[in-house]
Every structure is written in C-alpha cells, then in structure tokens.
Amino acid sequence: MAEIVLGIGCAHTPQLHTLAHDWDIRAARDRQDGIPLWFHGRKMLYAELAALRAHENIAAELDMATRQAALDASFAAMDRLHAAYVAADPDVVIIVGNDQHEIFSDMVPAFAVIAAEEIANLPRTDEQKSRLPVGIEISDHGHLPDAQTVYPGHRALGLHLARSFSRADFDVTICHEKPTVQGSKSLLYGMPHAYGFLYKNIMRDHVRPHVPVDVNCWYYDNSPSAARCHDFGTALADAVAAWESDARVAILTTGGLTHFVVDPEWDHRFLNAMRDNDTAALRGIPQNELMAGTSECKSWIATSAAMTRAGLAMEIVDYQRLYRTEGGTGSSCGFVQWQRG
Template structure:
C-alpha cells in the first residue's frame, strides 16, 4: 500500500514574481470600473469596493517597504516549504491544480487526471505574450521554464487513480493519456498551467520527481464542482493513492488562492483555521459566491485538505502574507502551509 507522507499548499500569484514597484501596473487596471471585483460574496465595481473598505485604511499598507517585506517573508516561507519537501523525499507527487485555458480549451472537464510518463513544459511565445493582461508576462519566470523542458510523470499511478475514482468512488473523471494541448499553430501551444509550473519552480526547484497532475475545474463555473464535491473528491483521491499496490511514499501538493483578486483576511483565516482543525463541514459548506475569481482556486486546497484529513496529517501554517496593491484591497493573499504527521 502506498503511503501519503506529506502535503503542501502554496500560493501562486504573479505578484510573488513581480517587483514591488511594478504592482502598480495591475493596480491601475484594478481601478477601472469596468472590471468586476468579488468581495464577501458580492460583485462590486472598484469605487464601491474602496468605499466599503475605507475604514480599514489599506492605503497605509501600499508603501514600497511594506510590499518588499511581504515579498521577503513570502520567499522565506517558500524556502521552508522547499526544505520540507526535500527532507520528506517522496517517491511520487500528486499535484492537485487547476487550468485556466492553458491546456484545456475546447473542452473543460470537471475533474481530470493526466496519466503520462512525460510532462512537457515550455515558455510562452511572443504571440501569446501579446494577448496577456498587463503585468502578467513579468512573472512568467516564476512558473515557466526558459526553454522546452520534459519532466517525469507516473503513468502507472495516474491510471490507477483515474480507475479507482471511477470504479470505487463514483467520480467520472477525464483521463488524459498525455498532456492536453492545442495542436497545430505553434503560437497556440502552451506549457503546463501555472498552478503546476509554480510548484515545479518554487517547491521542487526544477528537480521535478515523478508526478501525476490532477485537475479540478475551479475557474469555469458552468461545470465547476461545489466545495462539498471538491472535499469528497479529495477523500476519493486519498483512498485511491492508499489502494495503490506499492510501497511508494507519496506527497500531495496544491497551489493557488487564497483570496484574490480582492484580499479578505477574515475569510482567509476562517479557511486556514478550518483546515487546521480538520473541520470538514465548514469547508464543504462554503458557497459558490465566496469562491469566485481567483479565490475559486481554494477548491484545490479543499480537495487537498480532504486528502490530509483522510490520512490523518495535521496542517502547519509557515506564513501568511497580504499583497495589497490598492486602497480597495485588491491584490493577493498568500498562504504557505504543509501537512505532516
């Protein structure tokens, strides 16, 4: 029987790999009233958001020293997660992530497993960079390789997880025998989604071990699973890994979130506290209106927390940082956590 020995949760915002002075590129975009911003279950215009939050005096947290200190502490936390990963030395990794039209385009599966011996990653083309929102290209070095790179997958475990999910747990998953990608026009070829690439670069530090990408559709709400379904999916993934007939040691990693594109510290601490306390009911009851925009990536954390609850590993928060870029509190919140016995 395989053993799950480690879990890691790590934020993956582009702000982490953007110089503090360049956060204002995105801040200027945030302030445009044509862009909807989700806060406490409401979709707001920027002026409404800033008015709602004026008592918090968030403008006092926008100085360069504050920004740079948040980045410094975030990178120290990621250094610690890297050390923990190296110390655990797992044989195989399962990454629970999400895609944002990076590899799935004409089809959007609710849940997918990539069972391939190799996982290709590659930088964006100049044509792709031209289509990006302002400021995003600056952070590509944080999740994309400088050149075409091939990482080791684990087809045996991928096939086993997919089969077990369908036959034993009642989840109809999409099974990918290779990394999905848009074929034909080279300008449309994409590397792995940033949810995975960030872990390659910042936790495994380009020494990528055999792994299985498991995708949860967080972003496309028409068929995005509920928080409750994500939790149940995590339980099923844990049981599948445990049923793998091998003595391999497995780590389960996730990334994304927490609240963004509007930071909500109160919500984040509720979420972290629920995971620390193994509070499945709180996690399962989070409504969709609170899991919108970038905060939707917390669905991957819910699934990963369920894995850890199932195998009895406890969560430790290494650090939590708020990367504010406007007076309205837009930006990203960053959590850095791990689960071990």
C-alpha cells in the first residue's frame, strides 16, 4: 500500500514576494476608513484595531531592517522545506489548498479533487492585472509562471481519493481536468495561488505528479467547520493507506497563518496544537476565528489530521511576523514539516 512520507505546511502571503519598502503600499490601504479587519474573532475598523493594540508597540517592528530580516528568515525556512521535499523524493504529491474565485466562480464546492493527467498554470493577462487590489500584481512572480506551464497530474490517485472520500461520507466534487471557469471578458485563469506558490517555492524544479485537493476556506456559506476539516484530513490519510500502490506520497499545504491582522498568540496556540496532536483544540476552533486570510488554516487542520493518522511528527521550522502597520495588519508566516521519527 502507499505510504505518506512527508508533510509540509508553508505560508503563501504576497508579502513574501514584495520588497520590504513596498509593504507600505498595502499598509496605506489597511489604514483606510471603511475596510473591515478581523481580530480576536470580531470585525473592526483600523482606528479601533490600532487603539486596541497600541500597548504592543508594533511600530517598533516596522523599520526596514526588521522587515528584511523577517523576509530573509522566511526564505531560509522555505529553503529548508524545499530540501526536505527533495530528500523525501516522493513519487506523488497531494496538495491541500483553497481557491479564491481563481478557478471556481459560478460554483463553490466545499471539497473538490482535481483528477487530471495534466495541470496547467499561466500568468495573468493585463486585463486581469488591472482588476487586482493595490500592491498584489508585484508579487505575482512568487506563484505564477512567466508563460503557460503544464505540470503532471495523477488522475488515478485523484479518482481513488474521490471514491474514498465518498465512502467516508464526504460529498466531493470531481474535476476531470483543471477547472476552466472564466472570468470577465472570457479570460482564463491559472491555478490558485495556494497551489502556484508551492510549485515555485517548495517543489521548484521537482514538480512531481500531483493531485490538488481543494477545501473551501474563503466562502463561508458552505465552508466546512474546523471539525469537518479535521475529519477530512483523517479520511485523506486513510485513502492514501488504502491505495493499492507502493508509491511514496507527500502531502503539502499552504496559506495562513493569521492575516490580514497578525495575532502571534493565536498563531502559537495553533502551531502548538498541531505539533502536540491536540485534536480537541484543532476541532474546536470556532468559525469567527477562521475568517479572512486566517480561514486558510482549515487546510492546515486537514493536513495535520492526515499526518497524525499516518504517524508523522511535526517540527516547527520557523515562524515570522510580517507587520505592515501599527495596528498589526500584515501576515504571519508559519513553516512546518512532518516526518517519521
């Protein structure tokens, strides 16, 4: 039977591929009146957020040297994760990610499996770039190719996973090819950045046959709970173990941790719960703590459950805070790996 040999969790924030002095582009937007920000489980405006966190003296961490040090440490952590991926030399990879209307738009599945022989990625068009929020286009090089690129998928494993999830009472959407949902003016989109970031920063030149497994984190009408995501991860590990193959499998996930407001206390509780296999803590995270970008931690919950089921131990490779305002807006970056002892 197949064996899970490696797990990787990696942040994928645009800030990682934005020069330190350009963080101020997004910072100016964060400070605008009327933009809601989630912190401590509730939504607030920037003025309230900044007043609430004034005692933390986050302004002391906004200098360019501190920003650059956080970037340097983050890229060193990604180098370590890439080295672990190369050393594990998996035959096939499962990526647990999420879509943000990049490939799904008219429909939003709670769980989806892309069971395709090929997975294409492509850069944005000029028209698509014109509709991006300020400060996002300059980070595209961190997750999109310069020209259309086709990566190997693994249809057989994808179909096996979908069947296994169905037997485990999960209603899963099967995509027999990469979804080609079109945006305005019939412009096709590449893969979601949750996947593209791993292609470029963890797999690099070692993209193996893989299966994208999508968890709807962002769209709350049908986003699965933390407990449901945990059960999904357990079912994922069981499906791999039941696959009649001698393949060595790596499971990668990306996103999170807290953003668009950094909350180090929450981040460390979350990282420690995964490391310590604290199932109750992970399953019990309420929806109001998994909002905005922090919702991507649902993919981490699923991956952590799969690793626990498979018997792999987690190591926290690094954790960095990428603050861009005095109110603590920005992104926190977690880098972890799961390996056999």
